Amino acid sequence: MAQDKPRIxxxxxxxxxxxxxxxxxxxxxxxxxxxKVLGGAxxxxxxxxxxxxxxxxxxxxxxxxxxxxxxxVPQSDTGPKYLIxxxxxxxxxxxxxxxxxxxxxxxxxxxxxxxxxxxxxSKGYIYTRWEFQAEIGYLVEAIKEAYAAxxxxxxxxxxxxxxxxxxxxxxxxxxxxxxxxxxxxxEGKKGQxxxxxxxxxxxxxxxxxxxxxxxxxxxxxxxxxxxGAKEFRQYGxxxxxxxxxxxISGALVRPGVYEVPLGxxxxxxxxxxxxxxxxxxxxxxLIPGGASAPLLTPEEVQGLTLDYEAMAARNTMLGSGAIMxxxxxxxxxxxxxxxxEFFAHESCGQCxxxxxxxxxxxxxxxxxxxxxxxxxxxxxxxxxxxxxxGKTICALSDACAMPVTSYVQKFSGSLQxxxxxxxxxxxxxx
Amino acid sequence: MSEASxxxxxxxxxxxxxxxxxxxxGTTVMAAAxxxxxxxxxxxxxxGLKIAGVCRFCLVKVDNRPKLEIACNLTxxxxxxxxxxxxxxxxxxxxALEFHLVNHPLxxxxxxxxxxxxxxxxxxxxxxxxxxxxxxxxxxxxxxEIGSELVLDTERCILCDRCVxxxxxxxxxxxxxxxxxxxxxxxxxxxxxxxEHNYQDNLVxxxxxxxxxxxxxxxxxxxxxxxxxxxxxxxxxxxxxxxxHAKPQVRTYFRLKxxxxxVNGFWMCDKGRxxxxxxxxxxxxxxxLLTEASGVRRRSTVDEALAALAATMLKADKSxxxxxxxxxxxxEEYAAFFEFFVRSLGVTNVYQWREPxxxxxxxxxxxxxxxxxxxxxxxxEALKAVGLPGEVKDGFEALLRQAPKLVIALGxxxxxxxxxxxxxLSRLEQLPFVSLWTIDGAAVSHVGLKHLLPMKGYAEKRxxxxxxxxxxxxxxxxFPAGSEDARDVVEVVAALSEILAHSL
Numbered sequence: 003m004a005q006d007k008p009r010i011x012x013x014x015x016x017x018x019x020x021x022x023x024x025x026x027x028x029x030x031x032x033x034x035x036x037x038k039v040l041g042g043a044x045x046x047x048x049x050x051x052x053x054x055x056x057x058x059x060x061x062x063x064x065x066x067x068x069x070x071x072x073x074x075v076p077q078s079d080t081g082p083k084y085l086i087x088x089x090x091x092x093x094x095x096x097x098x099x100x101x102x103x104x105x106x107x108x109x110x111x112x113x114x115x116x117x118x119x120x121x122x123x124s125k126g127y128i129y130t131r132w133e134f135q136a137e138i139g140y141l142v143e144a145i146k147e148a149y150a151a152x153x154x155x156x157x158x159x160x161x162x163x164x165x166x167x168x169x170x171x172x173x174x175x176x177x178x179x180x181x182x183x184x185x186x187x188x189e190g191k192k193g194q195x196x197x198x199x200x201x202x203x204x205x206x207x208x209x210x211x212x213x214x215x216x217x218x219x220x221x222x223x224x225x226x227x228x229x230g231a232k233e234f235r236q237y238g239x240x241x242x243x244x245x246x247x248x249x250i251s252g253a254l255v256r257p258g259v260y261e262v263p264l265g266x267x268x269x270x271x272x273x274x275x276x277x278x279x280x281x282x283x284x285x286x287x288l289i290p291g292g293a294s295a296p297l298l299t300p301e302e303v304q305g306l307t308l309d310y311e312a313m314a315a316r317n318t319m320l321g322s323g324a325i326m327x328x329x330x331x332x333x334x335x336x337x338x339x340x341x342x343e344f345f346a347h348e349s350c351g352q353c354x355x356x357x358x359x360x361x362x363x364x365x366x367x368x369x370x371x372x373x374x375x376x377x378x379x380x381x382x383x384x385x386x387x388x389x390x391x392g393k394t395i396c397a398l399s400d401a402c403a404m405p406v407t408s409y410v411q412k413f414s415g416s417l418q419x420x421x422x423x424x425x426x427x428x429x430x431x432x
Numbered sequence: 433m434s435e436a437s438x439x440x441x442x443x444x445x446x447x448x449x450x451x452x453x454x455x456x457x458g459t460t461v462m463a464a465a466x467x468x469x470x471x472x473x474x475x476x477x478x479x480g481l482k483i484a485g486v487c488r489f490c491l492v493k494v495d496n497r498p499k500l501e502i503a504c505n506l507t508x509x510x511x512x513x514x515x516x517x518x519x520x521x522x523x524x525x526x527x528a529l530e531f532h533l534v535n536h537p538l539x540x541x542x543x544x545x546x547x548x549x550x551x552x553x554x555x556x557x558x559x560x561x562x563x564x565x566x567x568x569x570x571x572x573x574x575x576x577e578i579g580s581e582l583v584l585d586t587e588r589c590i591l592c593d594r595c596v597x598x599x600x601x602x603x604x605x606x607x608x609x610x611x612x613x614x615x616x617x618x619x620x621x622x623x624x625x626x627x628e629h630n631y632q633d634n635l636v637x638x639x640x641x642x643x644x645x646x647x648x649x650x651x652x653x654x655x656x657x658x659x660x661x662x663x664x665x666x667x668x669x670x671x672x673x674x675x676x677h678a679k680p681q682v683r684t685y686f687r688l689k690x691x692x693x694x695v696n697g698f699w700m701c702d703k704g705r706x707x708x709x710x711x712x713x714x715x716x717x718x719x720x721l722l723t724e725a726s727g728v729r730r731r732s733t734v735d736e737a738l739a740a741l742a743a744t745m746l747k748a749d750k751s752x753x754x755x756x757x758x759x760x761x762x763x764e765e766y767a768a769f770f771e772f773f774v775r776s777l778g779v780t781n782v783y784q785w786r787e788p789x790x791x792x793x794x795x796x797x798x799x800x801x802x803x804x805x806x807x808x809x810x811x812x813e814a815l816k817a818v819g820l821p822g823e824v825k826d827g828f829e830a831l832l833r834q835a836p837k838l839v840i841a842l843g844x845x846x847x848x849x850x851x852x853x854x855x856x857l858s859r860l861e862q863l864p865f866v867s868l869w870t871i872d873g874a875a876v877s878h879v880g881l882k883h884l885l886p887m888k889g890y891a892e893k894r895x896x897x898x899x900x901x902x903x904x905x906x907x908x909x910x911f912p913a914g915s916e917d918a919r920d921v922v923e924v925v926a927a928l929s930e931i932l933a934h935s936l
Contacts, residue, residue, distance in 0.1 A: 177613075192610070197485035197505050351591065351610065351617035352486040358531040361615030365567040375567075382564055389527035392499045393488050 008237045010225045010245045011218060012261050014106045021140055023147040026108040033108070033153050035227035036115045040161035044227070049120045053223065055231035057243040062088055062179070062216030063292065063322045064397075065242075065310050068223075074203035075121045075211045084212040085123040086188065087114055087220055089130040089141070090172055090179040093292035094344055095324030098247035099217040101259040103130075103137035106221065107144035111167065113220030115153065116227060118165045121213050126167045128217075129184050132174035142169050176348035180396045181214035182206075183350065194350045195396035216322075218247055238264035242309035246320075250276055252327025253283040268306040271325075279329065287328040287413070291321025293341050294401030296408035297328070318408070333431075335420035338409045339367040345402035356399035359390035363406055370417060371431075373424030380417050384410040446512040453508075461514050462490055462503040472516045473525055473554055475532070475640045476592040477504040480698040481601055484593045489528040489554075492516045500524050525558045532590050533563060535570045535615060536641070543588065545642030547655040551590070570615050578620070579627030581647050581702050582635060586618040589643035595619060595635045602699065603629050603798065619643065630701045630800055637689060638698075648705065649687045653679065662691055664897050664905030666760055666845055666890045667704035669803035671899035672696035676708060676891040676911065683914045685711050685891070695903060701800045707846060710871060711889035711914050717873045718915040721884040729879060734917050737885055738924070741867050742931040744838055744883075745777075754781035754836035756827070759805035760845035762895025762907065765921035766807075766814030772925045773840065774818040781836060782820055783827025784811070785843070787850045792824070801900055804849035806890070809898035828856060832863075839863055842921065843870030845890060857881065869924065886918045893920040 013030035014020035026032030039049055054069030075083060087110060091099040102110060114126050128145075130138050145167055148154045156164045170188055177183040178193040185207050187193035206212025222244060226234050235243045242264035248271065251257045255277030262271060268288075272278060279285070288298040290306075296318040298306070306312060313320045328337065346364035351357040366383055369375025387403035387410075394400075409417065423431050442457040448470055455464040465472050466479065475487035483505050491500040495513035500521065503514070515521060532551060540546040572586040591610060596619070599608045607627045611620050621627060627635070636646045658677040665672040665688065673693035678685040685708035690700035709715055720737035723729040732740070745753070755773055757766075773779045787804065794802025805811075812822035831839065841860065844850045854874070860866045861880025868875055869885040876884065892913040897905040913919075919927075 175613075197483060197502075199505070199507075346614050349614040351613045351615065352484075352593070353488050354486070354528065354531045354590070355488055357591065357615050357617065358534040361570065362531075362534050362565065362567070369567060379566075385564070389524075389531070393491065393524070393528075395485060 007262055008245045009261065010234075010237070011102060011109065011221050011247060012105050012259075013109065020105050021103075021107050021144060023108055023144070023151060026106065030106065030109065031224070031228050033112055033151075035224035036112055036119075036153060037159060039116060039119060039227060040159050040163055042161075046120050046122070049116065049227070052231050053120070053226055056222075056226045056234040057231070057241070058219065058222050058226065058234070059242065059310065060216055061218035061222075061246065061322070063093060063294075063319075065320065068215065068219055071203065071215070072117065072120050072213060074201065075213060076204060077122075079211055082125065082210050083121055083123040084207040084210060085114060085118045085121060085126040086181075086184065086207065086212060086214045087126065087128040087217055088179060088181060088184055088214050089128050089134075089217045090184060091134070091217070091322075092131060092174075092176040092179040093294065093322045093324055094341070095249060095251060095289060095292045095326045096322040097249045098259050098323055100134055100137050101247065101249075102217055102221055103134065103140050107140050108148065109221045109224055110141075110217050111144055111148050111154065113223035114167060115158065115165055116223045117213065117215060117220060119163055121211075123213070124164045124166065126165060127188060127207075128167065128169045129172055129178070129188060130169065131172050131178070138169065138171055145169060175350075176344070177350045177396070177398060180398065183396065184214060185212060192350070194352050195398075197395050239307075239309045239311065241311050242320075246308065246323050248308065248323045248325055250325045250327070252325075253280040253329040253331070254278070254327060255280060257327075262308070265307050265309040265312075268303060268308055268325075271308065272327075279327070283329040283331065285327060286330045286332060287334070289324070289326035289328065289405075291319045292324035293326075293344060294397075294404055295319045295321045295324075296404050297412060299412055333420070334409065334413050334416045335367075335370055338406070338417070339364075339371055341405055342367050342402060345398065349398055349402075353394035353396075353399065355390045355393045356402070359386055359399060360402045362386055363402065370421045371424060372429055373421065373427065375421055377418065377421065380410060380414060380421065444508050444510050446508045446510065446514065448514045449517050455508055459508055460504060461492060461506045461508050461512075464508055465503065465516070470516070472503045473528075473558065474504060475550060475590060476594060478594050478597075478638055478698075479692075481594060481597040481638075484597060487528070487532070487590070487592050489525065489532075491521060491524045491528065493518050493521050522558065525554075526561070529554050529559050530563065530565075534565050535587075536590065537569065537587050539588070543642040544645045544650055544655075545588075545639075549642060550640035572616075572618055576620075579632045579635075581632035581705075582627060583645050583647055583650060584619065585643050585645070586620070588641050589619050589639075590641055591617055591619065592640060594638045594640070595644060598635060598638060599627075602634070603631050605629055630703060630796065631699060631798065633702050633705050634690070634699045646687070646705075653686050658686060659911075660689070661891065661909045661911055663891045663907055663909075664806060665700060665704040665707055666806040666897070667701070667707045667804065667849065668799075668801040669805060669808055669900040670695065670799050670801050671806055671897050671903070671905040672700040672704055672799060673905065674700060674704070678708070678891070678911055680911050683713060683912075685709070685911075685914070695899065695905070696799055699799060701796075701798075703800060703849075706848065708891070710846060710848075711891060713914065715873050716871050716889070716914060716918075717875055717884060717886040719886060719917045721876065723882040734885075734919065734927075737883065738927050738931060741883055741885075742928055742935060744865055744867075745928075745932070746935060748838040750778045751781070752837040753777075753779045754783060754831055754834060754839050755779060756783050756785045756831055756839055756841040757811065758785040758842055758844040759803075759808040759811045759824075760890075761807060761811075761842055761921055762893065762897060763807065763810040763814060764895040765842075765893075766811055767817070768922045768925045769842070770814055770818040770820075772929055774820065776929070780820075781831075781834060782815065783831040784825060785828055785841065785856075786824070786826040787844075788826055788828070788852050803900065804846070805844070806899070806905070807897040809900065809902055810896070813898065832859060835863060837864050839866045841866055841868045841870075843868050843872060843875065843887075845871055845887075847872045847874055869921065871918070885924060886915055888913045888918045888920045892918065895920075895922075
């Protein structure tokens with residue numbers, strides 16, 4: 003058994019000047035993977051096979067197999083292709099890509115060179131949300147260093163392979179984390195997802211084949227090249243191999259970003275990494291994978307492990323690894339309100355069920371908070387949510403519908419009680 | 433044979449609602465359904481625009497696929513089994529409608545779209561339930577004067593994006609966008625911009641609800657009182673196929689809408705939309721006027737007017753007679769006219785009447801042409817048929833130089849397309865006897881014109897136009913004439929020839 007807690011991503015964490023190129027090269031096998039691949043030790047096909055064999059799944063939330071995604075680019079197409087690093091990290095509760103940018107940005111860049119080689123892309127972009135001003139600086143600096151060292155640009159390491167990388171700053175919209183919304187935004191348009199098919203791998207940025215991968219996903223690739231798929235699979239579970247960064251927030255002693263193998267026990271993460279709950283607090287509910295993931299009750303959290311399968315078995319999702327501890331002092335009605343308000347605010351508005359559904363739910367929650375909703379409205383939210391699911395171009399509609407369904411299903415009593423109190427008080431409960 | 437044309441001949445057979453359908457490879461289920469007259473409810477899809485896939489109304493069930501899919505973006509594949517009528521699909525349609533109605537104002541009683549509104553239609557088809565939405569609706573800007581022909585109500589808008597795509601793809605003006613997000617999203621123009629092109633009313637047509645309304649038609653008539661008949665627009669030589677909407681019982685025309693055809697696709701221009709007004713009472717010449725020997729001009733019956741004209745004709749030598757012919761009449765009218773005057777009576781002085789400022793070759797790239805006559809081509813052919821030069825040339829000045837004793841003039845139908853018309857009519861007043869056959873009521877003010885005959889409008893007669901490319905446009909189903917005295921050229925010529933036959 004390999005070591006208990008691998009360092010695949012945050013390899014330079016804790017070192018002095020962790021994000022410097024020198025640190026990455028000296029302490030984290032920096033840029034050895036591209037030397038290996040561009041030096042001829044691996045063909046494109048072998049690289050894709052290795053990533054497929056590693057079982058690496060997209061870390062942005064959907065968990066789609068990365069190697070498989072790369073194969074969707076039509077190889078017969080000889081025109082320009084693009085690789086985009088989705089660093090828009092916008093799921094509420096998630097802040098792990100930000101940590102990667104802060105601690106180990108070069109590993110993302112190296113991963114991009116490898117991915118670009120695999121899909122024959124000669125141009126790439128890192129797309130970061132506006133709010134990450136400091137991290138944008140780190141990335142731009144790292145790109146500069148990589149260019150200066152010959153790891154980016156024309157004829158990288160004398161291999162004949164060209165790859166240019168630019169940074170692009172978004173305006174901070176949730177929807178620009180959806181890959182086709184991101185592409186629209188990158189094209190200078192309003193950030194709205196595009197109707198599929200065609201999929202980006204066939205017709206993406208500027209109508210050309212484009213692969214969009216999450217920051218953390220790309221950061222895994224150099225390690226897989228250096229250590230092999232087999233060793234990667236020693237971490238995590240059969241269906242969820244490797245490590246994962248979890249962004250943990252809430253009433254804990256040490257909330258933060260932790261890299262642990264997939265399949266890691268939730269309780270152990272809370273106790274060992276996070277130092278347990280703050281004194282006097284206990285778990286009321288758990289959001290295991292960002293604001294769009296269905297809530298779990300304390301009972302459902304029993305025996306929970308942090309992997310795609312365990313989450314699916316509880317009808318929720320690992321998502322981007324954003325774990326939010328809802329302790330007993332939180333008011334669920336208010337939490338649901340801010341959750342829905344977020345999605346209603348961020349819905350791009352093009353698909354009717356999402357545009358109108360998120361707004362309607364938000365409208366109902368206004369009524370729950372100020373006491374003007376009717377008791378039947380709480381159950382109505384579940385019906386509305388049901389018809390918002392699986393009907394739209396992108397998953398934002400589902401992202402709003404899923405938590406709503408779980409709140410109403412599991413915490414209906416709490417919502418009804420709040421509404422009754424608000425109605426009796428003639429306004430917000432204080 | 434090229435690859436592309438080979439591809440277009442390949443076909444695909446799939447099943448829609450248990451019915452086998454064969455379509456060219458690459459056809460979407462929605463387009464296939466439309467060809468087969470199977471109606472799948474939709475708002476954003478339009479056969480003349482690219483696919484947006486945003487209304488999420490056209491959901492259908494494909495066998496062995498977990499989720500419902502939108503028919504507009506679903507390419508038919510061999511053996512695919514699609515249903516648009518399963519209970520789960522019906523339920524999805526009902527909810528799609530419900531979402532569209534969440535923030536839609538229920539102002540149908542004052543909305544021009546009522547009666548031809550897709551929301552109303554679908555409510556009757558898949559709805560008929562009590563809405564569960566009991567919260568206050570989102571309020572948005574209303575009655576925005578967004579273009580010279582348009583008024584926009586963003587509250588009624590269901591954000592189907594058709595107008596935005598029309599602006600991008602058809603007129604390529606890109607004047608419209610969707611601003612803001614979520615349920616605050618509104619259609620609008622960019623700051624300080626307005627929609628200024630000649631195709632604005634198409635936005636009213638493609639708007640499935642009452643968000644875009646026509647300034648011209650707004651609040652004039654409830655659409656269910658209108659009767660529509662097919663015709664061909666006389667506004668230019670493109671000859672767009674149209675439907676004329678009128679209320680025949682009160683002899684009033686209200687609007688034109690484009691009718692899908694290979695000539696004009698789905699569209700027509702705003703200029704063309706105005707080609708109903710001249711047929712309404714207040715603008716048209718409603719009865720004959722003749723000037724007696726005493727110089728007194730009076731209203732007459734049609735019979736009197738024709739008898740007077742015949743009498744004048746009998747007194748004139750054919751060399752003193754001239755024909756002045758505009759290009760607004762049907763091929764059948766020209767044939768009868770020239771057969772009678774040229775072939776039978778031997779008149780050889782034939783002049784074409786054209787707007788001197790016209791730029792006949794002008795074309796806006798979409799539909800509107802610089803030749804503002806519907807049948808220039810038909811006139812040419814008719815002239816050639818009687819052995820006269822068919823060359824298109826303004827003969828107005830030449831006619832004046834000849835100063836004939838009797839002029840029979842077929843006036844232009846659309847005065848607004850003939851800016852020089854008032855001046856030309858004034859000059860015709862100088863001639864001894866002009867018999868002007870026209871629908872244009874403004875001719876009345878030219879008191880020197882000795883003889884005026886009221887004509888039918890294009891929507892009131894049968895016949896054919898030949899457009900700029902020689903394509904036939906049929907006028908096959910006329911409205912009753914807007915005035916009882918109005919005649920078409922064929923009728924006038926027949927009556928004249930009868931009178932002359934008796935006189936000779």
